[in-house]
Amino acid sequence: MEKKDIDWGSLSFSYMPTDYRFVAHWKDGKWDEGELVSDSNVTINESAGVLQYAQTCFEGLKAYTTKNGDIVAFRPDLNAQRLKDSAERLRMPVVPEEMFLRALDMLVKANAAWVPPYGSGATLYVRPFLFGSGPVIGVKPAPEYEFRMFCTPVGPYFKGGVKPIKLLLSDFDRAAPHGTGHIKAGLNYAMSIYAGEYAHSKGFAENMYLDAGTRTYVEETGGANFLFVTKEGKLVTPQSDTILPSITRRSLMYVGEKLLGMEVEQRKVRFDEISEFAECGLCGTAAVISPVGSVTKNDGTEIAFASGMENMGPVLTKLRETLTGIQMGDVEAPEGWIRKIM
Numbered sequence: 001m002e003k004k005d006i007d008w009g010s011l012s013f014s015y016m017p018t019d020y021r022f023v024a025h026w027k028d029g030k031w032d033e034g035e036l037v038s039d040s041n042v043t044i045n046e047s048a049g050v051l052q053y054a055q056t057c058f059e060g061l062k063a064y065t066t067k068n069g070d071i072v073a074f075r076p077d078l079n080a081q082r083l084k085d086s087a088e089r090l091r092m093p094v095v096p097e098e099m100f101l102r103a104l105d106m107l108v109k110a111n112a113a114w115v116p117p118y119g120s121g122a123t124l125y126v127r128p129f130l131f132g133s134g135p136v137i138g139v140k141p142a143p144e145y146e147f148r149m150f151c152t153p154v155g156p157y158f159k160g161g162v163k164p165i166k167l168l169l170s171d172f173d174r175a176a177p178h179g180t181g182h183i184k185a186g187l188n189y190a191m192s193i194y195a196g197e198y199a200h201s202k203g204f205a206e207n208m209y210l211d212a213g214t215r216t217y218v219e220e221t222g223g224a225n226f227l228f229v230t231k232e233g234k235l236v237t238p239q240s241d242t243i244l245p246s247i248t249r250r251s252l253m254y255v256g257e258k259l260l261g262m263e264v265e266q267r268k269v270r271f272d273e274i275s276e277f278a279e280c281g282l283c284g285t286a287a288v289i290s291p292v293g294s295v296t297k298n299d300g301t302e303i304a305f306a307s308g309m310e311n312m313g314p315v316l317t318k319l320r321e322t323l324t325g326i327q328m329g330d331v332e333a334p335e336g337w338i339r340k341i342m
Contacts, residue, residue, distance in 0.1 A: 004113050004153075008120035011155035013286060020110040021150035022103040025133070026093045031147070034103060036110050040150070049132020049142025056186040057086035058129035060285045061247075063108045063151070063341065065118040066329030073126070073339045074327050076104055078247045083128060086183035091141040092130055100128065101339070103149045108341045114153050118328065125154040125286070129186075157286035162320070164293030164309045165205035165282075167221070169271070170195050171298055173212035174219060174242075181219075181242030188244075192222035206282070208295050210271055211240060218269045221282055225249040227289065228269065229279035229315045231306070235262050236277070238269040248283045248323070254334070255322050262315075278306045279313030289320040 017040045024034030049055040059079045064072055080100035087094050104126065108115065116122035128149040132142025156162075172195040175181025180188055192207070199207045206221045218226055218238045225246040228236040235256045237249055256262040274280065280292040293309035296302045307313030312320070325331030326338070 001112055003115075003117060006116075006153065008116045008122040008153070009155075011116075011122045011153055013125075013154045013157045014152075016152045018111040018114045018151055018153075020107065021148060022107045024095075024099065024103070024147045026145040026147070027134075027143075031093070031096070031099065034099065034147070036106055042146070042148070044133045044146075045135040047135035047137055049134060049136045052136060053132070053139060054185075054187040054190065055090055055092060055132035055142055056129065057083065057090055057092070057131075057184055058127060058186060059083050059184060061104075061126050061128075062285060062327070063115055063124040063126060064327050064329075065115055067118055068329060069118070070329065070340055071108060071112060071115050071342045072327075072329070073104060073108070073341060075247055075251065075337050076101060076339050077336075078250075079128065082184060082245065082247070083130065086185055087130055089180060089183045090185060092132065093145055095128075095130060095147050099147070103128070103147075104339075105341050107149050107151055111151055112342060114151065116153050122153055122155050124151050126151045154286075157284075157290065162289075162291060162312045162317075164291040164307070164312065166203070166309075167206050167208045167292055167295045168199040168202060168204040169295055169297045170199070170207035170209050172198075172207070172209070174207075174209040174222065175212065177211075177213045177242060179242065181240075182244060184244060189222065196222050204296070208271075211242065216270055218271055218274065219243055224282035224284035224287060224290070226269070227252065227279075227281045227283050227316065227319075228274065228277040229313060230276070231278045233262065233315055235264045235315070235319070236269060237264075237266050239266045240268070246284055248285055248288065251337070252283055252289070252319050252323055255326070256319055258334070259322060260318060275303050279316050280305050280307075281312070281316045288324060289316050291316055
């Protein structure tokens with residue numbers, strides 16, 4: 001199949017409309033079958049639940065061209081499960097896993113010409129999302145909902161690819177205890193925009209958020225989980241009820257322990273101990289792993305990691321290479337991790 005005429009290697013992480021997107025509607029207590037449409041615009045009532053009370057959640061996953069030419073997705077069943085968890089917390093109808101996976105297959109097949117070729121460094125980012133489309137004026141769940149899924153070819157999430165980035169220790173809170181930090185709700189990301197723009201204005205790529213209750217423990221950034229590596233090579237990731245359960249993080253922990261023979265640990269990580277780690281990285285669907293070179297407090301105190309600002313540390317490099325190898329078909333995948341679409 002002929003691919004679109006795109007300079008795949010120069011793509012940024014930004015939206016580029018493709019030919020088709022999937023749309024399904026929930027009304028009178030049930031979903032319709034859904035269909036592919038070519039129109040990228042959404043028309044909803046002015047009093048729609050999503051506009052009035054931010055009743056929306058989303059997912060992010062990628063489709064890849066493997067070494068042998070297949071087009072695959074990485075662990076999409078976990079995205080379907082996480083969307084279910086988010087919908088239930090926000091009192092929205094659950095998108096059945098069968099519909100989610102059917103929509104994914106239909107969407108990617110219809111936009112196959114937009115899937116970047118193997119070795120280009122680019123991927124097809126897929127964005128499923130669910131929102132209240134029916135009108136409400138009182139604070140309550142919307143009467144109707146829309147589930148959509150679109151895709152766009154993307155390059156690396158952070159400029160510079162895997163070059164270490166600088167973080168700012170945020171004075172803002174990302175999520176409240178017993179709140180919605182553990183689901184992928186749009187409102188969580190809206191909360192992080194001001195803090196994110198503040199960090200960017202100071203020359204930082206992202207924020208490091210601490211727990212809102214005690215401001216003692218490391219949580220995550222606005223859109224990625226943390227990974228730390230001890231001087232002895234142990235992989236450590238923060239644990240909290242207000243951290244989004246990243247599919248990439250869970251996969252990297254498995255890769256580290258089961259495939260690379262590393263010692264792994266998920267626990268509370270105090271901010272005052274991060275200087276003791278040799279490596280630090282951010283992990284998520286968009287970035288896979290982005291190395292962190294330093295974290296700076298608002299008083300200007302900088303905490304630098306031993307791995308430095310020039311290259312990703314050796315442990316995170318091996319983890320990243322192994323996981324991307326699985327995604328691209330260069331490394332044998334654990335059973336059930338890869339969904340072949342075409």
